[in-house]
Amino acid sequence: MTTPLLEVCNLSIGFGAADPVVRDVSFRVMPGETLALVGESGSGKTISCRSVLRILPETAQIRSGTINFASASGPTVDLLAIKERAMRAIRGDQISMIFQEPMRSLSPLHRLGDQVAEVLTLHRNLSHTEAKKSVLETFERVGFPDPARVWKSYPFEMSGGMRQRAMIAMAMVAKPELLIADEPTTALDVTTQAQVLGLIKDLQRDTGMAVILVTHDLGVVANMAESVVVMNKGRIMESGPAAAVLGAPAHGYTKKLFAAAPTIPQVANPVERTKSADNILELRSVCKTYTMRAGGWRAPQKITACHQVNLTLERGKTLAVVGESGSGKTTCARIALGAEAPDEGGHVLFRAEANAEPLKIHAMTPAERVGFQKQAQMVFQDPYSSLSPRMRISQTMTEPMEIHKIGTKAERREKAEEMLSWVGLDPSMLVRFPHAFSGGQRQRLSIARALTLNPVLLVCDEPTSALDVSVQEQILKLLEDIRDCMGLSYLFISHDLAVVARIADEVAVMRQGVVVEQAAPDMLFYNPRHPYTRALIAAQPTPDVNRPIDLNLVSQGAGSPASWPDEFRFEGVAAPALTELAPGHKVRCHV
Template sequence: MTVLLEVNDLAIGFGDAPSVVDGVNFSVNAGETLALVGESGSGKTLTCRSVLRILPDAAQLRSGSINFHGEGRSADLMSLPEKTMRNIRGDCISMIFQEPMRALSPLHRLGNQVAEVLCLHRSMGRAEAKRRVLEQFEQVGFVDPDRAWCSYPFEMSGGMRQRAMIAMAMVAKPELLIADEPTTALDVTTQAQVLGLIRRLQKETGMGVILVTHDLGVVANMAQQVVVMNKGRVMESGPATDVLGAPAHPYTAKLFAAAPMIPEVAAPARAPSHDDVILDLRNVSKTYTMRAGGWRKPVSIPACQNVDLQLERGKTLAIVGESGSGKTTCARIAMGAETPDLGGEVLFRPERNANTIPVHTMNSAERMSFQRQAQMVFQDPYSSLSPRMRIQKTLTEPMEIHGIGTASEQREKAAEMLTWVGLDASMMRRFPHAFSGGQRQRLSIARALTLDPKLLICDEPTSALDVSVQDQILSLLEDIRERANLSYLFISHDLAVVARIADEVAVMRAGVIVEQAAPDTLFYNPQHPYTKALIAAQPEPDISRPIDLDLVARGAGSPRLWPEAYRFEGIEAPALRELEPGHKVRCHA
């Protein structure tokens, strides 16, 4: 194979401190995928950013060379003039960034941002660029590409923004694609489709891929070569069959041991009792009105429809489904941040024998009390943490608002929470930008725990975490739930995580719950075609068990193509019926 990129003896540092990336060597061949694997903060993203020379201003490239051998050119990227590098970025080498909300402009529509790549690097007219972008939007899983073209980033969910970021990186068909956690915010069905799209584009164009990921299942399905990094150094590298099949370094073996998987043996099925419900969503629907532009009438977009969910005290109710299915909308309604449509209500019961409190008709005193008892961990830690506030202030501010403890007690509590989530108390003087994506997610979890809440609503709390830290966080959440009788409304697209932590699972698609049961029933006796697609799309860290893309496409496709018992068109879905105690499926009688 032709070598496309060579990284030799790369060292990157800051100030007088030792190098944070030291002696890194690897090469990528045309048409090949190389996976960079390691914990958050191991130097994976810095290494990739050095290829495009988009490192922070304070970073120092201390040694090494980065040689790119594209069509008709061969150059050391570290010595090229900046003007030449601008021509290479987005054209010959593209990058999918980990945090799309930070990478996308909030002032421009998604379609214009993606089309800009074609206008700059392909001198394409607006009409042709729009046609190509709409095709790319459809390929990365947008159900309505025209709506995505007209939308701003803040109007889309985290997964939808990530799809736009992927489309932007791939629309010009680059020679080398650097994908930094490209599927972190995506549901497993869209992830499978995007991975299939990348593989297809590789076959068509000979594109090389550097895949930065903590998901060993994605590595097993995509990579031919694997480089394992820890603390800026390469621990192990080689063909994927060797590294995944028989890891030689103890650090690699530790990563595999921490990888969550759906258990192969089912426990006895159990139906939730719902005797002591802390949170009750009744007939909750939410419709948004979207601007149509010009003189056209605004368009109504149903986000969720007729959702009925009951969360038992001390238990975990998980909501899974594709991006844009209405999961986060349900969470925001449960928190009181969104108002449901007429006829829907959310009831909160603070204690077992206490009266229920309607969340959306609280007075100011009741709302203050509710906000202390119910906290939320947001999906995007970068946008939920103030960039101008030090971590100490971020963690102590909730306690100050609710008048809890003295200043010294608040600092002690903040330090304790940092320790709980695997960070050091000495980090409290830093700002959020000084942390990696996974570390920022841990900070969000620490902030939510400072008030000792009774209800924690977790919106993809582990999606940005590497497998070893993810294992720590899940163990922490399980421990807190047992010790403090905490209740979780847990939103995730990772079925292995859900199988571990959930007591009951609701599967959502297109705003409706299509199946609901305990995980022991759902994962071993799924009935709905979409649930079957979710399970089939879950990547496993086993190179001999690739994702069945055909099965995923059938279940995740149009409801009109499902088996007759589950088929429907538009929003006229069949009723949710109980097939057996605790197991509900949306199907025709």
């Protein structure tokens, strides 16, 4: 029998005098195998994996257990018993980890290329030139279109998805024996996710690398894992081969996870919808170009974030903008909220009430801006970054009302308590700080804060991307209920088509700054015409081991626009017009 590469036995971890947060956890990983740790936020997945690398918080105590690592290049060692110097030689070289939050894991003061190359200079003694060559090759393999530009960029110059790709490159560049991937694709769009999962599989074939995959996405598990361990509240609920656990889950908790997983519906016939003339928001001929400094004597480089975007949001409806990281989705959202000005010739119109004179968002006076900010609010992708860690929730919730001079102190407190109840949180939580909440609760707080001013328009920027499936289900249900009760209109930014299929009335698919296809969800999923839309649908993982992701179809649509079929091909921003091929179904193609 083959010796396990990693064997965790009876691991228990606690904090202070409290009960253990991880209790008697045992699992093993064979060489070349992929083991998936599945469970909700707070189930103990991440802290169990961090104990392998001994990077737990200072207050954490390992109360029992052993973690044996059988490297091909040395004897079997107990990672909890060896000295720190020996552990440093293993950490980052033989065992690497991809962290969930790249902005908190990457140094903001160093260029990405130098940070990734540091692994090779420390553990492989490569020269700077050799390390740079290897890093650029790895950048290309994880899907960066311009590796040289990424090499000299700082983390803050990259989007969330791009930073996650850099983290993945850092973990993989040394070709470790064991890769611990903590939600490695949570912040990635589905096409990049499919390519990254394919990349991990390729590296496993090339190097025999084993993988521990920490995830809440059962579709990812079905495509990657040979074995599955399901955790809840620090205990293992169910474990076994992936086909058995996913095909016939025995534990009630595993069944609950399956029931909450969003999927793209199989629609037999598209439903025709009539368009209303009551539009709350319109983007007309919106373009946005940024100038990026090239350094030295080189001329500044112009980057087009979005080009000739025309979007219309009906009152009381949800318009979803879908696309990969860097496609221009968030730029459009910022322009819609007046946080960015469109290039000359672009117009953004907002009507707070039906048949009212439109407000030109791109040309507001200071007084108009104050009024508009009360009527349009944003729910951000990362609630931890958008909530001040130094302010109690009571201050966070009442601050918007104080800024706009709404109500007395008692009335503001009462409104804050009411909004917390709306989002399913107890008003007694107002005395807490943000760090005392889980990810799903913090996202609820962000929604509650946005609702305190009674807006009519809510812009949601990836509000569920970092949440596990059961919490995601709760947040989507909450957003639907609030929209219907308050008559809100949503501009919903996402890369997850399963989420969009559930909540949206209209979907616009963006790629490299232009809208390539636009239709109602059932029409779009029933009859996708553009190669990129087809790639997005093909890349959506499903929790079925018999339906793997078709990487060939994904790579065709997710490739360069110059490689698409003649009907859809374009280069740069010289794209064909958006043409209505059927009532309500627009596709960017040559007619």
